[in-house]
Amino acid sequence: MSLPALNALNFFMADVRDGLGPFLGVYLQQKGWGPQDIGLVMTVGGLAGMAATTPLGAFVDSTRAKRAVMVVASLAIIVASLTMLYVPSLTVTITAQIVQGIAGAIIAPAIAAITLGLVKQAGFARQLGFNEAFNHGGTMFAALAGGGLGYIFGLQAVFWFMAAMGAFAIVSTLAIPAAAIDHDAARGGGENADGTVPDRSWRALLTSVPLIILATVLLLFHLGNGAMLPLLGQAMVARGDGDPSSATALTVVVAQLTMIPMAFLASRLAQTKGYWLVFVLALVALPLRGLIAASVTGFWVLVPVQMLDGVGAGLLGVAVPGLVAHILRGTGRFNVGLGAVMTMQGIGASLSPTLGGWVAQSFGYGASFLALGAVAVLALLLWLLATVLFDGGWAKEAVGTLEPA
Numbered sequence: 001m002s003l004p005a006l007n008a009l010n011f012f013m014a015d016v017r018d019g020l021g022p023f024l025g026v027y028l029q030q031k032g033w034g035p036q037d038i039g040l041v042m043t044v045g046g047l048a049g050m051a052a053t054t055p056l057g058a059f060v061d062s063t064r065a066k067r068a069v070m071v072v073a074s075l076a077i078i079v080a081s082l083t084m085l086y087v088p089s090l091t092v093t094i095t096a097q098i099v100q101g102i103a104g105a106i107i108a109p110a111i112a113a114i115t116l117g118l119v120k121q122a123g124f125a126r127q128l129g130f131n132e133a134f135n136h137g138g139t140m141f142a143a144l145a146g147g148g149l150g151y152i153f154g155l156q157a158v159f160w161f162m163a164a165m166g167a168f169a170i171v172s173t174l175a176i177p178a179a180a181i182d183h184d185a186a187r188g189g190g191e192n193a194d195g196t197v198p199d200r201s202w203r204a205l206l207t208s209v210p211l212i213i214l215a216t217v218l219l220l221f222h223l224g225n226g227a228m229l230p231l232l233g234q235a236m237v238a239r240g241d242g243d244p245s246s247a248t249a250l251t252v253v254v255a256q257l258t259m260i261p262m263a264f265l266a267s268r269l270a271q272t273k274g275y276w277l278v279f280v281l282a283l284v285a286l287p288l289r290g291l292i293a294a295s296v297t298g299f300w301v302l303v304p305v306q307m308l309d310g311v312g313a314g315l316l317g318v319a320v321p322g323l324v325a326h327i328l329r330g331t332g333r334f335n336v337g338l339g340a341v342m343t344m345q346g347i348g349a350s351l352s353p354t355l356g357g358w359v360a361q362s363f364g365y366g367a368s369f370l371a372l373g374a375v376a377v378l379a380l381l382l383w384l385l386a387t388v389l390f391d392g393g394w395a396k397e398a399v400g401t402l403e404p405a
Contacts, residue, residue, distance in 0.1 A: 078166040221283060224348075230363060
């Protein structure tokens with residue numbers, strides 16, 4: 001019962017974790033909001049979530065009420081969303097976005113902790129593949145269903161649809177037996193293979209060279225990745241290529257359909273070849289994506305570009321939590337380490353629109369895609385060089401060879 005419920009949780013939580021996404025901006029625009037105020041509330045929510053990710057990861061490590069964390073976070077997002085629906089003032093919306101940002105920030109480490117607590121280290125890579133596949137399936141379902149309901153009944157229906165998804169996520173959480181979660185395993189605890197206890201102080205986290213390498217590579221990756229799709233959409237609008245609504249729907253469907261098989265592939269590769277190869281494949285996809293976006297014009301360029309986005313995201317969705325768990329194995333600091341890495345990802349993604357927008361404004365959209373792709377090349381080179389110089393056995397070891405922690 002535990003794993004089917006966990007799969008359902010990942011499916012329904014896909015829509016809840018990210019809030020209302022682009023639907024909120026359209027709704028506020030219909031209420032007479034200007035682009036500046038819409039951008040402000042979305043930025044505030046994103047910054048709140050990014051600032052809270054690491055300390056919330058530490059909280060997930062320390063608490064045994066991980067199911068309650070999921071329930072409270074889901075309820076907070078539901079209430080905040082419905083509040084914005086019926087009281088769309090600037091102050092209320094900013095407050096609701098902060099609540100959503102903080103609640104959304106705790107969901108990823110909480111799900112990772114519950115997963116690790118259920119399947120332990122030996123089964124983590126395999127289950128991460130299922131987690132990501134169900135998550136991407138839920139995202140695609142939510143985008144299609146939300147768009148359809150919004151078209152038929154108006155944007156208010158999208159708010160209530162997300163609330164329903166949140167309610168099902170809560171039911172799925174409570175369907176996971178509390179006794180099935182090993183809380184020591186959930187925080188990455190355990191002993192070394194030789195029976196010794198690893199360093200469990202904060203120093204183990206702050207001085208972990210592999211973790212620092214991973215976080216830096218991911219910062220660079222998301223610095224190159226974050227602005228790629230928005231700039232592609234802007235370039236298409238500027239050239240008059242296709243309908244923006246159709247393009248947006250196509251980007252979601254193509255990317256999510258690609259991510260599902262990529263999640264299973266990443267899981268299999270991690271178990272048989274190690275995470276190093278998974279990361280290399282994910283990092284190679286982004287420069288190729290930038291090169292195609294810069295070289296090919298027209299509406300249908302979205303297909304290969306978004307397929308490559310799906311390749312990168314599908315592989316990294318499995319590899320990032322898996323590698324953090326492997327690096328911090330036995331320290332009891334898994335979730336705070338995952339939170340720290342996610343914060344670095346968030347910094348890169350936040351800076352990406354500034355970098356991409358500056359290059360596009362100064363040298364054109366084609367140059368911006370090449371510049372973002374070049375940043376991804378730096379991430380790839382750093383990964384290759386660092387894992388050689390600092391003995392990347394921690395990344396290359398096949399997960400299937402690991403003993404349970």
